[in-house]
Amino acid sequence: MTTLDVPTAQAPLAPVTEVLAIAGRRLRRLRRNPGRLVGITLNPLITMIALGYLFSNAIQIPGSANYIEFIFAGVVMQVGLASIGPTAIAVALDVQGGLVDRFRSLPISRSAVLVGHTIADLLISLIGLVVVVAVGLVFGWRSHSGILPTLAGFALVALFIFTVLWVGVLLGMVSDNLETIESVGGLVAVVFSFLSNGFLSVDKLPSWIQPIAQYNPVSAVITACRELWGNQAAGPAGPAGANHLVIVLSLGALFLLLSYVGVRRYRNA
Secondary structure (H helix, E strand, C coil): CCCCCCCCCCCCCHHHHHHHHHHHHHHHHHHHCCHHHHHHHHHHHHHHHHHHHHCHHHCCECCECCHHHHHHHHHHHHHHHHCHHHHHHHHHHHHHCCHHHHHHHCCCCHHHHHHHHHHHHHHHHHHHHHHHHHHHHHCCCCCCCCHHHHHHHHHHHHHHHHHHHHHHHHHHHHCCCHHHHHHHHHHHHHHHHHCCCCCCCHHHCCCCCHHHHHHCHHHHHHHHHHHHHCCCCCCCCCCCCCCHHHHHHHHHHHHHHHHHHHHHHHHCC
């Protein structure tokens, strides 16, 4: 079986086999070109080292004595946001290279191709997340809420990453200009991470940015992670009383919408 062949047996587990075959192909490409992993971990690490270590004494957050713990949730969100561009570029290259046409000629489900692609990219992002967490532990980040809430926080991060990966899939399907994709992906990563409560409490931001940060969906996920990890600051650091169930349901609804539109677009690619 070649790297592009997909099992065609019609069986109850056939969709799972198809997804795993596509994901395996994507992961084999990472082994030959690990630049994707470097790209999604470098920006969060630079942010954490620059803000959390070098400038920590110059930045004071009311109600929080440990700045690295305050920004850690914002840093891990950058892992997901930084994954949008590389995923979009990979999908666009597959479309331009005719690989999508070959997959569409095979007797496999249309959703299996994109699901396998995003699952592989999720695994890559989770590897990057492990690296960021390890460096965070070295620089002083700690969870103060027990094993189950800590794991719940990272599960929420994984759900967030998987959801935004579908933004990358959709971006790669609608644009065939790699420079445009790279620019849009970088812009999304910067805007949604820094115009949030990830690195400063909302009340410390300029007045015209405060409403943007307050209603930025990334801020809600950051606040929920801080609460689950026991890293929240006293005072108006973000959306008060984050409802974890509402956030999970919202991410789930966004995932369903993005995946539906992405698969529809794939069928017409």
